[in-house]
Amino acid sequence: MPGDSMDKPNIVTCTAPVNIAVIKYWGKRNEELILPINSSLSVTLHQDQLKTTTTVATSTSFQEDRIWLNGKEEDITHPRLQSCLREIRRLARKRRNDGDPALDSSALSHKVHICSVNNFPTAAGLASSAAGFACLVYSLARVFGVEGELSGIARQGSGSACRSIYGGFVQWIMGQKDDGQDSLAQQVEPETHWPELRILVLVASAERKPVGSTSGMQTSVQTSSLLKHRAESVVPGRMVEMIEAVRRKNFAAFAELTMKDSNQFHATCLDTYPPIFYLNSVSQQVISLVHRYNRHYGETRLAYTFDAGPNAVVYTLQQHVPEFVQAVQHFFPPESNGGQFIQGLPVDHAALSEELKQAIGLEPMPKGISYVISTKAGPGPRVLEDPTQHLLGSDGLPKKTV
Numbered sequence: 001m002p003g004d005s006m007d008k009p010n011i012v013t014c015t016a017p018v019n020i021a022v023i024k025y026w027g028k029r030n031e032e033l034i035l036p037i038n039s040s041l042s043v044t045l046h047q048d049q050l051k052t053t054t055t056v057a058t059s060t061s062f063q064e065d066r067i068w069l070n071g072k073e074e075d076i077t078h079p080r081l082q083s084c085l086r087e088i089r090r091l092a093r094k095r096r097n098d099g100d101p102a103l104d105s106s107a108l109s110h111k112v113h114i115c116s117v118n119n120f121p122t123a124a125g126l127a128s129s130a131a132g133f134a135c136l137v138y139s140l141a142r143v144f145g146v147e148g149e150l151s152g153i154a155r156q157g158s159g160s161a162c163r164s165i166y167g168g169f170v171q172w173i174m175g176q177k178d179d180g181q182d183s184l185a186q187q188v189e190p191e192t193h194w195p196e197l198r199i200l201v202l203v204a205s206a207e208r209k210p211v212g213s214t215s216g217m218q219t220s221v222q223t224s225s226l227l228k229h230r231a232e233s234v235v236p237g238r239m240v241e242m243i244e245a246v247r248r249k250n251f252a253a254f255a256e257l258t259m260k261d262s263n264q265f266h267a268t269c270l271d272t273y274p275p276i277f278y279l280n281s282v283s284q285q286v287i288s289l290v291h292r293y294n295r296h297y298g299e300t301r302l303a304y305t306f307d308a309g310p311n312a313v314v315y316t317l318q319q320h321v322p323e324f325v326q327a328v329q330h331f332f333p334p335e336s337n338g339g340q341f342i343q344g345l346p347v348d349h350a351a352l353s354e355e356l357k358q359a360i361g362l363e364p365m366p367k368g369i370s371y372v373i374s375t376k377a378g379p380g381p382r383v384l385e386d387p388t389q390h391l392l393g394s395d396g397l398p399k400k401t402v
């Protein structure tokens, strides 16, 4: 309970999801406020498979703001962390000054301790900053008693984080204003809208990505005329079509737009000078596999998308998952003792027909994919009510188990 006693910390733990864009965000018009040059749209992944957990505590006894990420203390003066902290404290102060009687404002003068962990490897190249900043902002808001729109604050931590504030299908509307007040995320449809939709994360490499998205997109904005064309003339129409495809659960339309948009994003990376390469030979093999699979069936059953790294994310419908997973296992044979190749939602066994193998006709790439996470669309951030799940102890320091 907030403000129970003077030096017992006021403590909250929340979890937040990863999201994977099907219309990509790439390029800022304002670096500090993190305002994008185009709108984007993503699917929020289920937290049963991928999530960040964050505990935030405030106490009179804390000397300074501190943060621990995945077990290691990090620098709290990082400008993006500071933006989020400053915005939440500003809104809390505003609520107090507006005389909200429900607000316990004692926390406002206290220092904050933050502890955050991912249940997936950060180095796997999954969108950890999106889940991380969404979780940070959601937890801070709870501790400081801030309600209402949070995506505009999460955006200032990492652009894609604003979309992780909501579950299901989420658009980030780029907005027009210079102060960013209208650059916000909005739910298009909830996670229950399209229950057959499945998402497979094909982890191609555990190496860190070569060029981070923040600096990569900066160079693209400065040098790529294709990116300018994309932002001004391609994405606006695609956003309309994508929202329509989602609303109607039109998988073929959804899938084709997803693949084209991923391809165009990577084309803008190649058009950047000097060029940026996120896709590797494993990614290219996944692209071929997907197109040949779809061609064999004369129907678009699979869609790939890639972010700033070589991992593929494949969207498909539940009924196609077992056979596709078999195909992945056939064309990317895993190590025989390599633990669990398929993680997450259980996948039934299926046979792979000779015709399909022949139609795909690729040379297998042993160990090209280290594992696959099978998941679906999921809800937005939530509060964990069970106090045993706090990552910080009553002394305000990370528990030994973290």
Ligand code: DP6
Pocket: 020, 021, 023, 024, 025, 026, 034, 040, 127, 129, 157, 158, 159, 160, 161, 213, 214, 215, 306, 307, 308
């Ligand atoms: C390729 O949100 O990580 O994943 O705003 O600089 O923190 P910053 O960048 P970030 O960029 C994500 C880029 C992307 C596409 C997307 O998620 O829309």
